[in-house]
Amino acid sequence: MTTSGAAQSPGNTEDENSEMAWRSVHRFARISPRKVRLMIDMIRRRDVQDALNVLKFMPHRASGMVAKVLTSAVASANEAEANVERLYVEEAKVDEGPTIKRFRPKDRGRAHPILKRTSHITVVVEEEEE
Numbered sequence: 001m002t003t004s005g006a007a008q009s010p011g012n013t014e015d016e017n018s019e020m021a022w023r024s025v026h027r028f029a030r031i032s033p034r035k036v037r038l039m040i041d042m043i044r045r046r047d048v049q050d051a052l053n054v055l056k057f058m059p060h061r062a063s064g065m066v067a068k069v070l071t072s073a074v075a076s077a078n079e080a081e082a083n084v085e086r087l088y089v090e091e092a093k094v095d096e097g098p099t100i101k102r103f104r105p106k107d108r109g110r111a112h113p114i115l116k117r118t119s120h121i122t123v124v125v126e127e128e129e130e
Contacts (some may be wrong), residue, residue, distance in 0.1 A: 019078060021090055021126040024073035028097050029065055032117040036062045036094040040121070048074055048087040048125060064094075064119060073125045082127050091124035 029036070039062045045053035048070065055067040070089070078084050097118030103111040 007120075017094050019126060019129070020039045020077070020082065021124050022073050022076040022080065022082070023122065023124045024069050024076060025068045025117075025123075026065060026121040029119045029121055030116070031062055031065065031119055033119040035060065035096045036066065036119050036121055039063045039066045040094050042090045043070065043089050044092045046089050048084070048089065066123070069123045069127070070091070073123045077125055086115060086127045086128045088128055090123070090126035093122050095120040095122070103120050 014066060019071050039055060039058065042054055042058075043066065046054070051070060052067060055063040055070070074084060074087060077087055097120050099118065100116040101118060102114040104114050
């Protein structure tokens, strides 16, 4: 079920028309999913080089995290001898990870909860058809 001698791994998926997709995931990223979604929505369905350029000039911390995941997916595709110039972002999503709960001391002996949210960032790249 592999094409062109590429080794099949859990990160690789294959469509019925023998196209390969390469997947990269950053789990438990210590950033709110809401902040990452702003970056993810900008790169979905874009050419890989275009998406990396968009992320490069964004002044958000999440853009660096998403860029690393995207670069990892491109490296996986390159390892499988895919044409890197024809890659595009097939799927980009962020799911909510576990929330770390902390408490902030307040006056009169009270405490207010602080929710430190985590994210699971997933990027799938695929080769464009000719």
